[in-house]
Amino acid sequence: MTRLFALILALLALLPPHPAGAGPDTATHGPTHGIAMHGDLALPPGFAALPYVNPEAPKGGTIRQAVTGSFDSLNPHIVKGVPALGLGNVFETLLTRSWDEPFSLYGLLADRLEVADDRSAVTFHIDGRARWHDGTPVTADDVLFSLAVQREHGTPNRRLFYAKVTRAEALDPRTVRFAFAANPDGGIDREMPLLMGLMPIHSKAWWADKTFNRTTLEPIMGSGPYRVASVDPGRRIVYERVPDYWGRDLPIRVGQFNADRLEFDYYRDDAVALEAFKAGQGDVRFESDPAKWATGYDGPALRDGRILREELPNRRPEPARGLIFNTRRPLFADVRVRRALAMVTDVDWIGRNLFHGLLTRTASYYPNSELAARGLPQGEELRALEPFRNRLPPALFTEPFTLPATAAATATDGGGGTTTALRANRRAALRLLEEAGWRVRDGRLTDAAGNRFAFEIILADPSDERVALEFARALEPLGIAASVRTVDSAQFQARLERFDFDMTMRWWASTLSPGNEQLYYFGSDAAGQEGSRNLAGIRDPVVDALARSIAAATTRAELVGRVRALDRVLLWGHYMVPLFHSPVDRIAHWSRLHRPAVTPLYGAMVDTWWVE
Numbered sequence: 001m002t003r004l005f006a007l008i009l010a011l012l013a014l015l016p017p018h019p020a021g022a023g024p025d026t027a028t029h030g031p032t033h034g035i036a037m038h039g040d041l042a043l044p045p046g047f048a049a050l051p052y053v054n055p056e057a058p059k060g061g062t063i064r065q066a067v068t069g070s071f072d073s074l075n076p077h078i079v080k081g082v083p084a085l086g087l088g089n090v091f092e093t094l095l096t097r098s099w100d101e102p103f104s105l106y107g108l109l110a111d112r113l114e115v116a117d118d119r120s121a122v123t124f125h126i127d128g129r130a131r132w133h134d135g136t137p138v139t140a141d142d143v144l145f146s147l148a149v150q151r152e153h154g155t156p157n158r159r160l161f162y163a164k165v166t167r168a169e170a171l172d173p174r175t176v177r178f179a180f181a182a183n184p185d186g187g188i189d190r191e192m193p194l195l196m197g198l199m200p201i202h203s204k205a206w207w208a209d210k211t212f213n214r215t216t217l218e219p220i221m222g223s224g225p226y227r228v229a230s231v232d233p234g235r236r237i238v239y240e241r242v243p244d245y246w247g248r249d250l251p252i253r254v255g256q257f258n259a260d261r262l263e264f265d266y267y268r269d270d271a272v273a274l275e276a277f278k279a280g281q282g283d284v285r286f287e288s289d290p291a292k293w294a295t296g297y298d299g300p301a302l303r304d305g306r307i308l309r310e311e312l313p314n315r316r317p318e319p320a321r322g323l324i325f326n327t328r329r330p331l332f333a334d335v336r337v338r339r340a341l342a343m344v345t346d347v348d349w350i351g352r353n354l355f356h357g358l359l360t361r362t363a364s365y366y367p368n369s370e371l372a373a374r375g376l377p378q379g380e381e382l383r384a385l386e387p388f389r390n391r392l393p394p395a396l397f398t399e400p401f402t403l404p405a406t407a408a409a410t411a412t413d414g415g416g417g418t419t420t421a422l423r424a425n426r427r428a429a430l431r432l433l434e435e436a437g438w439r440v441r442d443g444r445l446t447d448a449a450g451n452r453f454a455f456e457i458i459l460a461d462p463s464d465e466r467v468a469l470e471f472a473r474a475l476e477p478l479g480i481a482a483s484v485r486t487v488d489s490a491q492f493q494a495r496l497e498r499f500d501f502d503m504t505m506r507w508w509a510s511t512l513s514p515g516n517e518q519l520y521y522f523g524s525d526a527a528g529q530e531g532s533r534n535l536a537g538i539r540d541p542v543v544d545a546l547a548r549s550i551a552a553a554t555t556r557a558e559l560v561g562r563v564r565a566l567d568r569v570l571l572w573g574h575y576m577v578p579l580f581h582s583p584v585d586r587i588a589h590w591s592r593l594h595r596p597a598v599t600p601l602y603g604a605m606v607d608t609w610w611v612e
Contacts, residue, residue: 031113031114032045032112033106033107034095034104034106035095035113035194037194037513038513038553041101041106042101043104050099050100050251050254052100052599052600053255053596054597055254055255057255057594057608058610058611059259060259061592061610061611061612062259062261062262062283062611063262063283063606064281064282065263065282065283066276066281066282067265067266068268068270069082069268070234070266071083071233071266072215072217072233073216073217074219074228074231075212076088076200077150077200078155078212078213078214078215079154079155080213084237086239086262086264090222090224090226090228090239091220092108092109092223092247093108093109093197093199093201094110094113094124094196094198094199095108095109095110095113095198096108096252098252098600099600099601100601101601102511102513102601103511105194105197107252108247108250109127109138109201110124110125110126110127111127119180119188119189119190120182121180122197123175123176123178124143124177124196125174126140127247130223132206132223133221133223134206136203137174138201138223139170139174139204140173140175140176141170141173141204142201142203143170144169144176145202145207146200146201147165147168147199149213151163151165152213153212155531156526156529156531157520157532157533160516161192161516162195165180166180183552189516190551190552190553191551194515195515203221203223217231219231223246223247225242225248225253226239226240226241226242226257226262227240227242234266235266236263236266238263238264239261239262239263240261241257241259241261255608256605256608258608258611259610270289270463273285274292274297277588280301283589283590284590284609285589286585287588289463290355290582291355293309293586297309297588306590307588307590310586311586311587312584312585313585313599314584314585315369315601316369316511316512316601317366318362318369319508319581320362320364320367320509320510320576321580321581322505322506322507322577323457323467323468323471323503323505323576323577324505324536325341325503326501326503326535327537328527331453331455332503335573336433336435336436337432337436338574338575340430340432340433340436340478341429341577342574342577342578343404343426343429343432344425344426344474345471345577347361347404348361350470354466354467355580358582359581359582360580360581360583361403361579362578362579362580362581364571365508365567365570365571366514368581369512370560371510371512371563373401373564373571376397377396377564377568380558380562380564381562381564381565384546385397385568387545388542388545392542393572401568404421404425405421405425426478429478433478438453440479443479445478445480453478453479454481455481455483455502455503456482456483456484456485456503457482457483457484457503457504457505458492458502458504459486459487459492459505460486460488460489460492460493464486464505465486467579469484482503499530499535499537504535505579506535508533512601513559514550514559514563515550516551518550520533521533521534521547522534522536522547522566523548524538524540524543527539536576540569542569543566543569543570543573546565546566546569550563585603592611592612593609593611593612596608
């Protein structure tokens with residue numbers, strides 16, 4: 001027996017018997033064809049297809065994408081390495097999402113499930129048709145193996161979630177049951193049955209003589225609609241549709257994965273990737289750069305209709321992107337300092353001149369969605385905030401959070417930096433800095449000991465330099481020296497994982513049903529866990545309590561109110577200088593590629609497109 005399997009057996013042996021409230025006699029719902037985080041499923045048992053697919057979409061052809069970056073691994077489920085794009089088409093989960101609902105899962109590898117009334121346990125029944133690519137069946141042992149290796153070697157957020165499993169057992173070769181630990185307050189994390197449904201499942205037999213936590217360029221056994229056909233490390237990966245894919249006729253899969261081949265060609269520079277697309281070496285491109293969208297696609301193919309450009313609205317939260325303060329640094333520990341620095345940049349000028357006015361200013365950690373805090377707190381949001389009133393700024397309850405106004409009330413000098421509003425912002429910023437112990441002496445902002453206010457902004461993408469440099473220039477009149485440094489992707493990632501930076505330009509992304517991951521993004525424990533997404537180093541008991549309460553919400557109204565409460569507290573904490581987001585998906589594609597008429601809640605899904 002290998003060391004890995006000895007470790008797995010040891011881990012499983014340590015799992016305790018049924019915890020209180022999660023025993024074998026716990027009342028359960030089921031069996032059912034799916035589960036919604038809140039409320040009821042939108043689709044009934046026996047539904048024919050998802051509402052945003054074309055069930056009659058033809059199969060065949062190739063969909064190519066010209067992308068930027070590189071990759072060095074075909075295992076996307078470990079911490080090490082940079083995984084190739086498209087691997088989600090190889091691996092499957094027990095349940096899978098409908099992208100037209102906030103957070104609803106339907107059967108995939110498991111065709112039905114039973115959930116305890118209090119969600120303290122869940123039982124999955126594996127579809128008897130489910131097969132690995134070598135034709136062998138997917139079993140309960142594969143599921144238990146997947147849990148064990150994820151708890152030991154998975155990404156930090158997965159290890160955090162799966163640590164809540166107190167018992168995992170195979171009831172028979174195709175049935176597996178999980179029971180969950182109670183929270184410190186005695187409640188059960190209601191999201192856990194769904195998180196287990198989304199756990200990536202690996203073949204125990206395939207991994208028997210291999211090491212799970214090492215990067216690999218050997219194609220891994222999967223059960224999904226595609227498998228890896230060829231790999232040119234770091235440069236190109238090609239997938240081929242599995243002709244006898246076991247799930248091709250499932251209602252949750254009908255009308256999807258229509259192309260015979262998926263090809264991803266990697267380029268170091270996005271401008272080169274765009275030119276490759278325009279030259280016909282790519283079929284579809286999601287454009288995130290407004291400047292390229294405004295001016296970069298002109299050419300014969302666009303003018304004669306061979307290339308089409310579409311702006312498709314969505315209702316999902318867009319990434320909350322900004323210049324993030326590392327509050328672990330003493331320089332940024334004071335909220336007054338962070339607020340002051342966020343006040344003095346002419347973000348409106350940046351939006352008009354660098355992004356062609358195509359983006360919307362971000363004023364939320366959940367922008368573009370119903371989860372964003374707005375106006376004054378009321379209803380469920382106010383109820384969530386009320387217990388912490390004496391620990392929050394009084395203005396949070398009496399003033400709507402607003403971004404500093406920088407739009408010109410009078411004409412600027414052409415540089416976007418001397419409007420009446422900006423001059424007022426600078427005066428207010430200097431007052432805040434003085435309250436925090438900083439003074440301007442001989443043109444330099446210094447503390448009482450004479451130390452200058454100076455810091456570094458690290459970036460990975462050269463295209464981010466324009467915004468970072470504008471921000472740095474805006475700080476000069478305050479006597480602050482901010483330098484901008486762009487490093488290679490490997491160094492950038494390593495420094496982020498160690499929190500070895502003063503400020504960086506990154507983002508937080510959420511779904512319409514946030515849950516446990518909010519503690520991974522903003523929780524105090526994650527602030528000290530290298531590799532977590534709590535880049536800002538937030539350590540606030542109020543944030544912890546609100547983030548923890550989200551997963552305990554039992555209705556959609558409760559969830560929305562609690563997320564808005566968390567959003568408002570984060571905004572008043574001034575952990576980043578908010579930038580911009582897009583309210584639409586900007587997609588360019590060659591006319592031979594077609595899409596369904598319906599765009600789901602979360603936006604366009606290329607998996608549902610087909611080749612003419």
